[in-house]
Amino acid sequence: xxxxxxxxxxxxxxxxxxxxxxxxxxxxxxxxxxxxxxxxxxxxxxxxxxxxxxxxxxxxxxxxxxxxxxxxxxxxxxxxxxxxxxxxxxxxxxxxxxxxxxxxxxxxxxxxxxxxxxxxxxxxxxxxxxxxxxxxxxxxxxxxxxxxxxxxxxxxxxxxxxxxxxxxxxxxxxxxxxxxxxxxxxxxxxxxxxxxxxxxxxxxxxxxx
Amino acid sequence: xxxxxxxxxxxxxxxxxxxxxxxxxxxxxxxxxxxxxxxxxxxxxxxxxxxxxxxxxxxxxxxxxxxxxxxxxxxxxxxxxxxxxxxxxxxxxxxxxxxxxxxxxxxxxxxxxxxxxxxxxxxxxxxxxxxxxxxxxxxxxxxxxxxxxxxxxxxxxxxxxxxxxxxxxxxxxxxxxxxxxxxxxxxxxxxxxxxxxxxxxxxxxxxxxxxxxxxxxxxxxxxxxxxxxxxxxxxxxxxxxxxxxxxxxxxxxxxxxxxxxxxxxxxxxxxxxxxxxxxxxxxxxxxxxxxxxxxxxxxxxxxxxxxxxxxxxxxxxxxxxxxxxxxxxxxxxxxxxxxxxxxxxxxxxxxxxxxxxxxxxxxxxxxxxxxxxxxxxxxxxxxxxxxxxxxxxxxxxxxxxxxxxxxxxxxxxxxxxxxxxxxxxxxxxxxxxxxxxxxxxxxxxxxxxxxxxxxxxxxxxxxxxxxxxxxxxxxxxxxxxxxxxxxxxxxxxxxxxxxxxxxxxxxxxxxxxxxxxxxxxxxxxxxxxxxxxxxxxxxxxxxxxxxxxxxxxxxxxxxxxxxxxxxxxxxxxxxxxxxx
Numbered sequence: 001x002x003x004x005x006x007x008x009x010x011x012x013x014x015x016x017x018x019x020x021x022x023x024x025x026x027x028x029x030x031x032x033x034x035x036x037x038x039x040x041x042x043x044x045x046x047x048x049x050x051x052x053x054x055x056x057x058x059x060x061x062x063x064x065x066x067x068x069x070x071x072x073x074x075x076x077x078x079x080x081x082x083x084x085x086x087x088x089x090x091x092x093x094x095x096x097x098x099x100x101x102x103x104x105x106x107x108x109x110x111x112x113x114x115x116x117x118x119x120x121x122x123x124x125x126x127x128x129x130x131x132x133x134x135x136x137x138x139x140x141x142x143x144x145x146x147x148x149x150x151x152x153x154x155x156x157x158x159x160x161x162x163x164x165x166x167x168x169x170x171x172x173x174x175x176x177x178x179x180x181x182x183x184x185x186x187x188x189x190x191x192x193x194x195x196x197x198x199x200x201x202x203x204x205x206x207x208x209x
Numbered sequence: 210x211x212x213x214x215x216x217x218x219x220x221x222x223x224x225x226x227x228x229x230x231x232x233x234x235x236x237x238x239x240x241x242x243x244x245x246x247x248x249x250x251x252x253x254x255x256x257x258x259x260x261x262x263x264x265x266x267x268x269x270x271x272x273x274x275x276x277x278x279x280x281x282x283x284x285x286x287x288x289x290x291x292x293x294x295x296x297x298x299x300x301x302x303x304x305x306x307x308x309x310x311x312x313x314x315x316x317x318x319x320x321x322x323x324x325x326x327x328x329x330x331x332x333x334x335x336x337x338x339x340x341x342x343x344x345x346x347x348x349x350x351x352x353x354x355x356x357x358x359x360x361x362x363x364x365x366x367x368x369x370x371x372x373x374x375x376x377x378x379x380x381x382x383x384x385x386x387x388x389x390x391x392x393x394x395x396x397x398x399x400x401x402x403x404x405x406x407x408x409x410x411x412x413x414x415x416x417x418x419x420x421x422x423x424x425x426x427x428x429x430x431x432x433x434x435x436x437x438x439x440x441x442x443x444x445x446x447x448x449x450x451x452x453x454x455x456x457x458x459x460x461x462x463x464x465x466x467x468x469x470x471x472x473x474x475x476x477x478x479x480x481x482x483x484x485x486x487x488x489x490x491x492x493x494x495x496x497x498x499x500x501x502x503x504x505x506x507x508x509x510x511x512x513x514x515x516x517x518x519x520x521x522x523x524x525x526x527x528x529x530x531x532x533x534x535x536x537x538x539x540x541x542x543x544x545x546x547x548x549x550x551x552x553x554x555x556x557x558x559x560x561x562x563x564x565x566x567x568x569x570x571x572x573x574x575x576x577x578x579x580x581x582x583x584x585x586x587x588x589x590x591x592x593x594x595x596x597x598x599x600x601x602x603x604x605x606x607x608x609x610x611x612x613x614x615x616x617x618x619x620x621x622x623x624x625x626x627x628x629x630x631x632x633x634x635x636x637x638x639x640x641x642x643x644x645x646x647x648x649x650x651x652x653x654x655x656x657x658x659x660x661x662x663x664x665x666x667x668x669x670x671x672x673x674x675x676x677x678x679x680x681x682x683x684x685x686x687x688x689x690x691x692x693x694x695x696x697x698x699x700x701x702x703x704x705x706x707x708x709x710x711x712x713x714x715x716x717x718x719x720x721x722x723x724x725x726x727x728x729x730x731x732x733x734x735x736x737x738x739x740x741x742x743x744x745x746x747x748x749x750x751x752x753x754x755x756x757x758x759x760x761x762x763x764x765x766x767x768x769x770x771x772x773x774x775x776x777x778x779x780x781x782x783x784x785x786x787x788x789x
Contacts (some may be wrong), residue, residue, distance in 0.1 A: 028492060035461055035483040066445075071465050074771055092465045095709075097623060098515075098531070098701060099459050100686065101633050102657045105466055110707075111676050114640020117774045118466055121615045136462040138488065139450055 015019045018191070019180040026175030029168045030150055031142035036062070037090065037134040039155035040202060044087055045128035048072065048080040051091070060144065067141070069094040075120035080109045080160035085133060086126050094188045095144075116173050119135075150206035158196030161204065164191035177209060210238070210268065210313040210422070213337060216329065218407045219319030224327060224338045224662035231313045236724075238270030240296040241695035241740050244284025245672050246364035247294055248743040253750035254363040257289035257399070258319035258376055258406040262269040266307070266367065266412070267473045269697010273308025273422045275430075276719050278699045282367075282384060282506035285749070287397035289544055290378040290567070290609055291626040293647055294747040296694065297400050300507035301384030301393030302365040306416040306698060307331075326374070330360065332415040344369050344410045346371045348560035348597070349383045352411060358569060360413055362389055368411040370562025373401030375599050377607030378569040378627075380405065383559065386507050386516075391531040393507050396564035397607075397653060398628060402539040425725035433718035440712025441512055446704040451515040452504045456533035457487030459632075464541075467771045468637030471541045472583050472622045472632070473573035477634055477769045481546025482554045485536050489546055492517055494530060503530065513701055519552045528556040531565075534654070537632035540567020544583030551586075554593055563607060570594060570629035572617075578617030618740035621763050626753075627652035634774050636769040643778055647758045649744035656684035658700050679778055680786045687786075692737035696720065731759040738789065745787060 011097060013081075042051050043070065048070060052063045063080070070077040071092040077083045087092070097105065106113040112119060163189070165172065172188045177185045196202065213234070218224045226415035234242050235608035241267040243684030255261035264286045271279035283302035288295035307315070310331060320697030321327070326345055330337045345351060349370045356366055363386050372380040395401075424430035440449045450458055450496075455524055460482055467477035477530045483489060494517050503517040507529075531539075531552055531577040539545060539554040539715045558565045572589050575581065581588035595603035605616050614622030619725030628651030635642025693700060696714070706713035749759075764776040 031488065032483075032492075035486060035488060051508050069462060070463075073466060074467050076466060084511075089569075095450060096704070097462050098446050098456060098704060100654065101463060101466075101468070101638055102446070102459060102584060102640060103704065103707065104640065105462060111640065111682060114643075114682055115466070115468075115638045117639055117777075118468070118637050118772055121509075136461070136465065139458050140445070140453065142488070163381055198699075 003021055015201055015203050017182055017185035017205070020204070020206045021178040022206060022208055023175045026163040026171060027145070027147055027208055029171055029175070030206060031146050032168070033147055033154075033156060033160075033164060034135075034142040034162065037136040038149070039086045039132045040135050040149065042085055042089070042131060042133040043128060044089075045126040046085055048083045048085065048091065050158055051085055051133070052080070056149065059118060061181040066095055066144070067093050068096040070107055072120050075106050075118055076107070076112075076115055077120045078112060082122070083120055084123060084126055085124060087131060089133045090136070091133050092138065095138070095140040097139065102194060115208055128198055134149060144192050147208055150204070151208075153203050153205040155201040157198065158200045160199035161202050162192070210273070211317060213314045214309060214312050215316045215318060216338065216573060217319045218321050218327070218409065224321070225458055226336045226338060227386065234313065237695065238272070238313065239281065239283040239695040239697050240265040240298070240691060241286070243283045243296050244740050244743045246292060246314070246316065247285045247287065248306075248747040249411065251747075252754070253287070253747055255291070255524070257403060258288045261514045262287045262403055262406070264317040264400070264403045264407055265314055267313060268304040268308040270695060270720065270743045271723060272697040274424065274723055275421055275598055276434050277441060277510055277512045277560050280510060280704060281694070281697045281699055282307070282395065283694065284382055284395040284400045286400055286403045286529035288400070289320045289376070289402045290399040290630050292327060292510065292531070293626060293651070293751055293753055294649055294744045295398035295400060296650065297382070297395035297596045298694060299384045299393045300699065301386050302508050302512070303367050303384045303414055305509055306414040308422060309416045309419040315412065317407040317409060318332060320406060323539070325408060326344055327408050328410055328709060329407070330413045330415070330463060331412065333418045341410070346374060349562055350560050353385060353389060353391050356411060356413055356646040357389060360415060363415060363417055364389065365414040365416075366391065366411055367414070368562075369404050370560055371597055371599060372562045373405035374410070374606050375604065375607065376402040377563065377604065378402055379571065379607050379609045381562050381564045383562055384670045385511060386529065390529070392420040393562065394559065395460055395685050396566065398650065401562050424443060424723040424724045425496045432721065433715055433722050437712065437719050438512055439775055440709050440715055441705050441722040443701065444705040444708060444712070447513045448484070451513050451701060454487035455503065455515045455517055455530050456490045457490050457531070457536050459533045460486040460536065461488065463633060466637060467769070468634045469541055470623070470632060470634045472544050472625060473542060473577045473621055474634060475621070477545070477637055478771055479541035480745060484546040485540045485551060487533070490530065490536070491517065493548060497522065497524060505530070511699070513699065515701060521549065523678035527552045528559060531555040532631050535565040535569065538566050539572065541739040542573045542632075543589055545586045545589060547586050550590065553590055557590065557593045557597065562595070563596060563744050565629050567609050568596070568627045570623060571606050571613050574610045574614045574619050574622055575606060575617065578613070578619045578623060580617065596780065602688070621767075622761060624652060624697050625760060626757050629651050633770055635770060636764055639776060639778055640679045640682055641675040642760055642764070642776050642785060643783060644687060646760050646783050647683065648687060649741065657683050658690050658703065682784050684786050684789065688734060690737070691731045691740035695736060695740060741787070755780075758783055
């Protein structure tokens with residue numbers, strides 16, 4: 001999913017809001033979304049560490065111990081406390097990974113020299129302002145923090161949401177207790193059938209009963 | 210494990226089995242044993258498919274014991290794919306069974322005078338070698354079913370499929386898993402072709418009536434193994450990530466790093482990666498096969514359980530959970546984002562008995578050569594079926610990416626020493642490119658995999674945040690890997706022993722208490738070095754020079770998107786890897 005640089009202008013248009021209340025067994029279905037990435041609010045110009053702890057509200061201990069691999073725009077980050085988030089950033093997070101590469105890509109890895117070509121280097125200062133980043137979660141992280149983020153709300157492109165609803169419709173129909181689109185109760189089936197503007201972001205909030 | 214079974218397949222009057230003491234190979238297991246024997250006994254200039262080559266099948270030092278995850282089986286010979294020394298290893302049941310039967314190794318020697326096919330049955334009472342031409346050209350699945358009908362379902366089988374019989378350079382040797390399915394393969398380097406050249410279709414093992422191997426100090430061994438198990442279970446990779454998602458959990462992360470070779474190493478990212486990732490695969494497997502289908506061990510005593518079972522949409526068994534390398538080779542590398550198609554390709558590879566990495570890389574080269582379009586899963590399946598049938602095209606493909614590239618005039622052929630590269634582009638992670646280039650095995654991700662060099666302390670300290678030191682890191686990784694390959698331990702233990710020094714100590718204690726030794730980390734390092742020295746010595750005598758320790762030219766010329774980088778480790782640096 002490419003980051004849409006025109007999104008800032010479109011933010012003035014009221015965004016569609018989809019609220020879902022689902023049974024616990026449906027939770028893993030939504031983890032699918034985190035692989036491709038969801039948009040979340042972020043302070044541009046802040047550090048990755050600040051984004052994770054202050055922005056997303058994650059426990060610093062969890063960030064230190066569990067989030068072992070961090071990518072900023074495809075580059076492996078060794079210092080989350082110094083790496084600064086630029087505009088239109090893509091941030092990917094993972095728990096510890098297997099394989100030599102898994103070990104090599106970890107933050108501050110003993111083997112970081114092996115991937116120096118794709119290590120995140122410092123960048124020019126960015127003036128602080130509010131924005132969004134594309135956040136991807138891999139490995140164990142969707143299961144551990146995905147539900148928390150979904151309850152706070154994430155933004156997804158309309159075409160991505162439509163594909164997601166179509167792909168998982170049978171399970172969604174079974175596990176969804178209530179669906180509300182812009183304040184009006186909707187059937188999941190009709191949500192999957194409706195047209196979603198491809199390039200518009202939709203706010204998705206999911207509560208697990 | 211104090212004896213070796215040598216079988217002269219070319220003896221007068223038919224194959225002749227001889228039991229010998231382990232002699233000068235005492236104290237060696239797995240790769241240490243196969244490489245020592247091949248280096249000493251196989252003429253380096255012999256033809257890999259000739260009578261002078263030997264196929265050595267050796268359990269690891271701790272196989273057949275109660276030590277957890279100790280069931281890797283090493284297979285060694287002169288490789289028909291690389292022309293150099295080869296050790297390929299596999300999980301499954303045979304390593305544990307062979308060790309319990311008391312064999313440090315089976316050595317197949319000589320060559321039958323005709324095309325007769327043999328099966329070898331080994332149990333506690335001895336060895337029986339029989340002609341059985343009814344097994345000719347059977348796929349591994351049908352073969353194992355037939356053997357189960359004859360010998361019962363408590364057996365373990367080491368076998369070759371049609372590719373091995375046709376002596377293809379991509380041919381693998383299959384080992385059966387806990388369900389007696391031929392899903393675990395010593396895949397690399399064409400070891401299956403050597404078994405085929407020896408005229409052996411299958412080795413059937415029955416360890417009924419044998420006992421687990423006894424440690425010298427049972428109480429201390431039990432205590433050390435307990436610490437060993439606890440260490441593996443508490444680590445997030447071996448205790449959580451691998452059991453939940455298997456090795457394919459790497460797909461998303463390598464793709465994000467821009468190091469996921471796509472369309473025959475043209476790009477570093479694959480658009481359809483989320484459709485074939487470990488997370489998606491595990492969810493699909495659990496959905497189709499029931500919760501827990503994505504978590505399964507490949508042999509008794511495995512507590513990591515990184516495998517799983519792949520069912521089709523109707524719930525029928527297709528194959529074991531395809532591993533990361535397989536999903537990449539047949540998936541992103543060929544532009545295929547359909548897990549069902551990839552699982553079918555994995556099944557065909559296992560059945561025909563070919564290496565999934567070599568086969569996927571070969572199909573990628575074939576696609577670039579115009580035989581099919583990238584992304585065409587049906588065409589990929591048909592190409593692999595050509596291999597199984599042994600058509601002229603299939604014979605070309607079955608001999609690997611290097612041969613296929615030559616036949617179809619493709620320049621971008623991702624091989625080193627004739628062996629295909631696995632699923633990490635060396636331009637994005639250049640340290641792994643150093644290992645690809647310099648390993649005696651040819652391009653092999655597992656050659657420098659044991660990420661425990663910090664614990665072992667081999668080769669001094671390298672500043673992890675400086676770009677220098679690629680050669681030194683690669684050397685240390687290759688040493689550590691060679692040592693672990695000799696224990697019979699699964700390489701995935703590397704993560705737990707890297708992060709938890711007490712778990713590394715538990716491993717050393719497990720070996721020491723079993724054998725009554727006092728090994729130190731230095732001894733483990735010395736073992737790894739000696740293995741590599743044997744292997745490099747063999748390759749040198751086979752005619753290898755520094756010129757073979759190189760990546761293909763395109764890695765230095767073609768930049769890899771999205772980071773647009775080329776491989777820039779100098780030849781001079783590559784030549785320092787084995788300066789010790």
